[in-house]
Amino acid sequence: MIEFLTIPGVILIAGAFLLPFIPEKIRPSAFLVFPLLALFVVFTRPDGYTVTGEFLNYDLVMMQVDSLSRVFGIIFAITAFVAGVYAFHMKELGQQSNALLYAGGALGVTYAGDLLTLVIYWELMAIGSTWLIWARRTKESDGAGMRYLIYHILGGGLLFSGILWHLATTGSLAVETIAQEYSVANVLMLLGICVNAAVIPLHTWLADAYPKATITGSVFMSAFTTKSAVYLLIRMYPGWDVLIWFGAGMAIYGVLYAVICKDIREILAYHIISQVGFMVCGIGIGTEMALNGATAHAYSHILYKSLLFMGTGAVLYATGTSKMVHLGGLFRKMPYTFGLYMVGALSISGIPLFNGFISKGMTIDAAGYAGNETAMLLLLLASVGTWLSVGLKLPYFTWFDKTENDIEVKKLPLNMYIAMGIAAFACIFYGLFPGTLYVYLPFEVNYQPYTIYHLVEVIQISLLTFLGFWLLKKKMAPELILALDVDWFYRKAAPGVRKVLVTKVDAFYDRVEDGILTIAGFLTKKFKNPMLWLNPFTDKKNEAFRYSPSMEVVMSFIILSFLVLAIVYLV
Amino acid sequence: MKKIHWIILGILFVITLGFEFTTLAGYDSHWWNAIPAFYAIFGFVCCVSIVYVAKFIAKNIVNRDINYYD
Structure with a gap:
């Protein structure tokens, strides 16, 4: 347990959850403590150091140190600290917590020794960074944040699908070099990483969102998402x-x-x-x-x-x-x-x-x-x-x-x-x-x-x-101009797609719902007193509260069923 | 930019040419090392090309009104 809490990514994520309990006045200072602690761990853990665990019968390597992870760990921790100093005057808890969560996700990716651990940190990065865009609280940042989130859900989905395919075909969850072979699993994982690396034409989320993020948030964003993807490309797809x-x-x-x-x-x-x-x-x-x-x-x-x-x-x-x-x-x-x-x-x-x-x-x-x-x-x-x-x-x-x-x-x-x-x-x-x-x-x-x-x-x-x-x-x-990029295709297509996949589907369900309610109303009315239409010879004036037709109806159904079965049998 | 700034930059450029034709005269790791002042020509030509290509793309393809998506 102690070892788990000393994983650099976990230190920062724990910081993100602890910050709300720290008084506002000392929160910016407390923020800086977590990157420094992480940096201390990064410098003191030797090559080959691992922290392992088990989850759903899978052996997880939650931290694995080598020279590549260390150099990225150093710069991620330093940047989290420097960006924290830059944001020292900013008192907004949501931004502070999510910045730490985001930096923790990047550090977690850097040290993850298995792909399941990695994908969890990967998604945490997306959550923390999206907050830093929305925190600007403008109409532009709202839209850009949503597009950013959708893009990263897609990227995370591609990566996770690739990981599951890779697991199914190789049985391995290790974060390791992949031979240059264009299998489904390898390509899915590569595409997922390329979304975060902003490889063209999957880059538009970056140019769309970073300029619209908060002043302090964009400093964090400039460091973590693309470079953690670069780290993973070096680790998995060299050559x-x-x-x-x-x-x-x-x-x-x-x-x-x-x-x-x-x-x-x-x-x-x-x-x-x-x-x-x-x-x-x-x-x-x-x-x-x-x-x-x-x-x-x-x-x-x-x-x-x-x-x-x-x-x-x-x-x-x-x-x-x-x-x-x-x-x-x-x-x-x-x-x-x-x-x-x-x-x-x-x-x-x-x-x-x-x-x-x-x-x-x-x-x-x-x-x-x-x-x-x-x-x-x-x-x-x-x-x-x-x-x-x-x-x-x-x-x-x-x-x-x-x-x-x-x-x-x-x-x-x-x-x-x-x-x-x-x-x-x-x-x-x-x-x-x-x-x-x-x-x-x-x-x-x-x-x-x-x-x-x-x-x-x-x-x-x-x-x-x-x-x-x-x-x-x-x-x-x-x-004073706007430069279109390939995001034009999906931004322009959005109203049409929304019409087909949301508005039309909504209207269809509305019509179905209305139809069902109409049928239910009709049946309720008819079955309030079925004798009115089941027995045409009965007294039309009889009322349900003084004349109980239940036995007569049941008998009618039994005789009707008997007749139908007899006809079917004879035919 | 004052005249003195241009003179300083000019002197710096001449110094690099001096090194290119003396110390680096026998340097031959790429085909372009045979072209005198290749990197200077490359820098200028690329700069001009980028400016004009970007201007062309901006003017004819990508530039729109700032409220285009609103």
């Missing part, structure tokens, strides 16, 4: 060729939309799809270097993406809007937020001395070393788009462009700056000392990011991309 091209496609698709979109949080949401594309591509390549690259990039990405969401969340908090058309000219009013945001922007763009440089380069080079130069060039193309959209376009049209902006800017709580500061420090620290991350990677690292070749490559690409942006920046000027 599946199909992932190379879906990953490269995601990387480019995400940056194209990041250039098109005009909402700063939507740009970042599309950029998650792009960055996860790098990881998915690395997983598809499947070499030790590529898997190290995908893992390192997930680690770096969680840090800088949470920093970017914190920076844009700060803008939304201060100004009340995330639409670029209303922003611009904020540099004088929010210089520190700009500086901290730029640390994240330089990191995601893979600029030397920041953590994106030490992980993105590894993933891209892994494609080259594996002989896949096409994938390598596609990822380099996506890198250009990253720098262009998140490193240049977004900050330029938010903090510069106009000389001044009349928009009222609210003062940020100190805890927001502290959280952004911690994340920014981590981005620079890992950029300067890559060995501190490489030591935790699942395979031995033989990669040196700071070579003259890499520096020349990145600096040339970045400088000329900057020149291109400067010449063409008017083409990306803010507008």
